[in-house]
Amino acid sequence: MNKLSRIPTLEDIQETHESISRLIHRTPVLTCRSIDEMCGGARLFFKCENFQKAGAFKMRGAASALLRLLPEERRQGVATHSSGNHAQALARGALLLGIKAYIVMPENACYTKRKATEQYGAEIIACAPTLEARETTLQTIVERTGATFVHPYNDYNIIAGQATAAKELLDDTDALDAIIAPIGGGGLMSGTALAARYLSPKIRVYGAEPANVNDAWRSLRAGHILTNTTTDTIADGLRTNLGDKTFDILQRYIDDIFTVSEQNIVYAMRQVWERMKIIIEPSCAVPLAAVMQNTSVFTGKRVGIILSGGNVDLDNLPFGHYPAQDA
Amino acid sequence: MNKLSRIPTLEDIQETHESISRLIHRTPVLTCRSIDEMCGGARLFFKCENFQKAGAFKMRGAASALLRLLPEERRQGVATHSSGNHAQALARGALLLGIKAYIVMPENACYTKRKATEQYGAEIIACAPTLEARETTLQTIVERTGATFVHPYNDYNIIAGQATAAKELLDDTDALDAIIAPIGGGGLMSGTALAARYLSPKIRVYGAEPANVNDAWRSLRAGHILTNTTTDTIADGLRTNLGDKTFDILQRYIDDIFTVSEQNIVYAMRQVWERMKIIIEPSCAVPLAAVMQNTSVFTGKRVGIILSGGNVDLDNLPFGHYPAQDA
Numbered sequence: 001m002n003k004l005s006r007i008p009t010l011e012d013i014q015e016t017h018e019s020i021s022r023l024i025h026r027t028p029v030l031t032c033r034s035i036d037e038m039c040g041g042a043r044l045f046f047k048c049e050n051f052q053k054a055g056a057f058k059m060r061g062a063a064s065a066l067l068r069l070l071p072e073e074r075r076q077g078v079a080t081h082s083s084g085n086h087a088q089a090l091a092r093g094a095l096l097l098g099i100k101a102y103i104v105m106p107e108n109a110c111y112t113k114r115k116a117t118e119q120y121g122a123e124i125i126a127c128a129p130t131l132e133a134r135e136t137t138l139q140t141i142v143e144r145t146g147a148t149f150v151h152p153y154n155d156y157n158i159i160a161g162q163a164t165a166a167k168e169l170l171d172d173t174d175a176l177d178a179i180i181a182p183i184g185g186g187g188l189m190s191g192t193a194l195a196a197r198y199l200s201p202k203i204r205v206y207g208a209e210p211a212n213v214n215d216a217w218r219s220l221r222a223g224h225i226l227t228n229t230t231t232d233t234i235a236d237g238l239r240t241n242l243g244d245k246t247f248d249i250l251q252r253y254i255d256d257i258f259t260v261s262e263q264n265i266v267y268a269m270r271q272v273w274e275r276m277k278i279i280i281e282p283s284c285a286v287p288l289a290a291v292m293q294n295t296s297v298f299t300g301k302r303v304g305i306i307l308s309g310g311n312v313d314l315d316n317l318p319f320g321h322y323p324a325q326d327a
Numbered sequence: 328m329n330k331l332s333r334i335p336t337l338e339d340i341q342e343t344h345e346s347i348s349r350l351i352h353r354t355p356v357l358t359c360r361s362i363d364e365m366c367g368g369a370r371l372f373f374k375c376e377n378f379q380k381a382g383a384f385k386m387r388g389a390a391s392a393l394l395r396l397l398p399e400e401r402r403q404g405v406a407t408h409s410s411g412n413h414a415q416a417l418a419r420g421a422l423l424l425g426i427k428a429y430i431v432m433p434e435n436a437c438y439t440k441r442k443a444t445e446q447y448g449a450e451i452i453a454c455a456p457t458l459e460a461r462e463t464t465l466q467t468i469v470e471r472t473g474a475t476f477v478h479p480y481n482d483y484n485i486i487a488g489q490a491t492a493a494k495e496l497l498d499d500t501d502a503l504d505a506i507i508a509p510i511g512g513g514g515l516m517s518g519t520a521l522a523a524r525y526l527s528p529k530i531r532v533y534g535a536e537p538a539n540v541n542d543a544w545r546s547l548r549a550g551h552i553l554t555n556t557t558t559d560t561i562a563d564g565l566r567t568n569l570g571d572k573t574f575d576i577l578q579r580y581i582d583d584i585f586t587v588s589e590q591n592i593v594y595a596m597r598q599v600w601e602r603m604k605i606i607i608e609p610s611c612a613v614p615l616a617a618v619m620q621n622t623s624v625f626t627g628k629r630v631g632i633i634l635s636g637g638n639v640d641l642d643n644l645p646f647g648h649y650p651a652q653d654a
Contacts, residue, residue, distance in 0.1 A: 050604045112601070270641060274439070277377045277606040277637035310604035314597060319641045 003068045004156035007249060008163060010198040013191075017164040020063035023093055027051045027165075029172045032276050035288070040295035043302045044288075045176065046272075047169040050280050050310025054120075056237075057165050057188055057308050058089035058152070064161025065150045066093045074099050076146040081127075081134040083109035084237055085309050086152040091122035102147055104137045106130075110313050153187030154243025163191030169304045170199045177301040178204040180287040182308055183216045183257065184238035186246025192306060193253035204255050208290035210235045211259040216242055220250060220257060234262055234318050237283035237309065258290035265289045266318045272307075281312040330395045331483035334576060335490060337525040340518075344491040347390035350420055354378045354492075356499045359603045362615070367622035370629045371615075372503065374496040377607050377637030381419045381447075383412035383564075384492050384515055384635050385479070389420045391488030392477045401426050403473040408454075408461040410436035411564055412636050413479040418449035429474055431464045433457075437640050480514030481570025490518030496631045497526045505531040506631040507614040510543040510584065511565040513573025519633060520580035531582050535617035537562045538586040543569055547577060547584060561589055561645050564610035564636065585617035592616045593645045599634075608639040 001019050004012055027048045036044055049057040066078065077100030080090055087103045094101035101122040105114060106129035118124055127137040142149055151158065165188070166179060179200075181192040193205045209216050210233040218226045225247050231239040242250065260268075269285035271292075272278060287305050291298050328346050331339060354375045363371055376384040393405065404427030407417055414430045421428035428449040432441060433456035445451055454464040469476055478485065492515070493506060506527075508519040520532045536543050537560040545553045552574050558566040569577065587595075596612035598619075599605060614632050618625050 055604065273606055273641060277382065279600055279604040279606060314600060314644070314646045317641070317644065317646075319644075 001068050004160055006156065008156055008160040008194060012160050013163045013167055013195055013198070016064045016160040017167055019067050020060060020161060020164065023053070023063040023096060024059050025051060025053055026168060029169060030276060030278070034275050035271055038271065039291050040299040042291060042295070042298040042300065044291065045169065045173045045302065045304045046276070047165055047304060047306050048278065049165055050278060050284060050307050052309070054085070054088040054092045055309055055311040056085035056089065057162055057306070058085040059092065060164050061153075061158035061161035061187060061191075062086065062089035062093040062150065065155065065157040066090070066097055066099060068157050069099070069148060073148045076148065077102060078150050079138060079141050079145070079147040080104070080150050080152060081138045082152055083113060085311055087117045087122070088113065088120065088311070090150055091117045091120035095121045100147070102141050102145060104134055104141065106134065112313060113311065151243070153185030153240070154245050155187075156245060158187050159190045159194070159245070159249070161191070162188045163195040165306055166192040166195035166304070167199065169306070170195065173302070173304060175302060176200060176203055176304045178206060178298065179304040179306070180206040180208055180290060181306040182235070182238055182283055182286040183207040183209045183250075184283065185240040186216065186242045186250055188306065188308060189216075189254065190246045190249040193249060197253050205253060206290070207250070207254055207257040208287040209257055209259050210238055210265060210286060211261055213239050214259045216250065217257040217259050219247060235265055235283040235286055237281065238286065258294055260286055260289040260293055264293055266321070268292055270319060279310045279312060280307055281309050282318060284308045284310065328395050331487055333483065335483055335487040335521060339487050340490045340494055340522055340525070343391045343487040344494055346394050347387060347488060347491065350380070350390040350423060351386050352378060352380055353495060356496060357603060357605070361602050362598055365598065366618050367626040369618060369622070369625040369627065371618065372496065372500045372629065372631045373603070374492055374631060374633050375605065376492055377605060377611060377634050379636070381412070381415040382636055382638040383416065384489055384633070385412040385416035386419065387491050388480075388485035388488035388514060388518075389413065389416035389477065392482065392484040393417070393420045393424055393426060395484050396426070396475060400475045403475065404429060405477050406465060406468050406472070406474040407431070407477050407479060408465045409479055410440060412638055414444045414449070415440065415447065415638070417477055418444045418447035422448045427474070429468050429472060431461055431468065433461065439640060440638065478570070480512030480567070481572050483572060485514050486517045486521070486572070486576070488518070489515045490522040492633055493519040493522035493631070494526065496633070497522065500629070500631060502629060503527065503530055503631045504628040505533060505625065506633070507533040507535055507617060508633040509562070509565055509610055509613040509635055510534040510536045510577075511610065512567040513543065513569045513577055515633065515635060516543075516581065517573045517576040520576060524580050532580060533617070534577070534581055534584040535614040536584055536586050537565055537592060537613060538588055540566050541586045543577065544584040544586050546574060562592055562610040562613055564608065565613065585621055587613055587616040587620055591620055593648070595619055597646060606637045606639060607634055608636050609645060611635045611637065
């Protein structure tokens with residue numbers, strides 16, 4: 001596949017899907033009648049990227065980016081900074097393709113995530129837990145090794161990969177009225193919006209974001225990129241800000257963004273754990289929280305929800321902080 | 328279907344399976360390569376009864392017993408004592424069949440389990456948290472209402488229902504070398520053993536039990552039923568003792584029982600949560616703990632594991648008490 005230097009087309013997404021299929025799972029689409037009832041009778045179709053290889057949709061984008069490297073780039077390896085799912089996905093994809101991976105990770109990163117990334121054979125470079133330290137350390141690594149920086153979201157190759165989750169969801173369901181995905185840096189949301197617009201032109205495309213890190217919601221209203229001044233959310237995958245490429249796609253292709261409270265994120269997460277018996281991480285519960293907070297928008301509608309990932313730290317679960325409510 | 332007054336035959340199990348199919352899910356069989364590797368290269372096939380209706384295999388037995396009631400028995404309702412999965416299953420089955428259900432539950436039962444049982448429309452009768460109080464209260468209810476007592480495990484109708492989980496697992500996999508299930512009162516184990524012996528005569532049939540409540544292990548060695556003197560295990564579904572019917576079937580049809588430590592139960596549960604991203608309850612992790620503790624027995628073997636249920640109290644998870652070990 002060739003590298004993409006413009007917004008991915010339908011053909012790009014289809015080609016990407018075919019190419020990455022040997023590196024990813026085709027994840028199931030699940031339904032849950034009792035959660036439907038809690039959402040005013042919406043019909044929800046959950047695309048289970050929590051069952052994806054390396055535990056999250058990030059595997060799709062990483063595979064897409066890795067498979068587009070030139071032969072000489074492959075030899076020099078790839079690098080990124082991430083403490084989360086992008087790190088694991090890039091490490092796993094690189095391992096399978098015989099490519100060296102350098103991952104810059106804050107020294108306070110969660111033990112299990114660090115360990116998982118190491119088990120995929122990546123070289124971990126610890127840095128101070130600030131964005132500046134991450135970027136400086138990454139820059140040093142790239143200069144020293146010649147590795148290619150694979151951005152976690154602001155990259156058309158990544159976006160084309162993330163788009164394949166929505167493509168599969170739309171292929172596997174009939175006539176959805178709406179589709180909704182979480183927004184962090186906007187890679188998954190951009191891919192979801194593109195696939196949905198291409199494959200189902202009349203579908204409503206929604207994003208969901210924690211109210212505490214509502215940079216995308218504010219950016220779309222302002223017409224330019226605004227950033228978060230706090231990272232105070234349990235949805236640790238959604239603390240990042242948009243990039244210019246993802247902001248551009250979101251501006252063009254999505255209908256609206258819902259913001260949700262921390263309490264409702266944990267409540268939605270609890271419902272999925274208790275009723276569907278599957279593990280999702282807090283970031284992954286944000287779209288369901290949005291549907292639950294806005295049932296009037298979704299009543300009677302067929303709604304696709306991208307469940308983004310299932311990598312959660314079992315030693316630090318949020319349920320105690322937000323006790324069970326009565327439904 | 329007629330009531331069963333002898334050990335279920337293959338035909339009984341097949342007839343039961345057909346009859347209960349409208350009240351149960353056909354649950355999936357999942358595999359997990361990384362857990363296989365942790366088990367010395369065994370090939371494990373997980374029968375996911377945690378995804379069963381009402382969250383556990385108990386739905387199968389309850390449906391089997393309810394569908395065998397005579398018309399006059401249906402009119403007078405059913406009763407049982409249980410704080411767990413049997414209560415929820417009987418309540419749900421009764422609701423769907425238009426039968427009144429009386430559930431005697433200790434007053435200290437977990438809030439979410441009580442609530443779930445109530446939501447299925449059952450009448451909950453609270454009693455003191457002792458076996459004696461449960462039995463006396465149940466007796467009073469049965470005398471007052473004429474309801475039929477549905478025993479949670481020591482009943483051939485229940486056993487025929489539980490057997491259908493192993494039947495499906497064997498139908499959906501090729502040539503298993505062994506099958507393993509947890510042992511509490513022995514209903515699931517009895518059904519598993521019968522289905523396995525009928526459908527796959529050469530298969531090895533194993534039970535798994537917490538070492539702290541190893542009544543079945545001791546009973547088989549003694550040749551008569553022994554009881555537990557403590558209920559000190561996190562596997563709350565496995566604290567009960569065998570009944571005469573289940574003991575008889577276990578004596579005849581199973582090869583061996585493995586006992587496992589509390590720490591290994593929680594470790595196995597954590598692996599399933601982290602790697603398979605599915606929720607299982609502690610009792611459900613006991614067979615995997617047994618395989619992990621005895622890898623030499625299972626190396627290179629194709630092993631069916633009945634994952635019995637996924638009803639867990641998210642406010643009281645065990646991971647903090649047994650921190651993550653290095654694999």
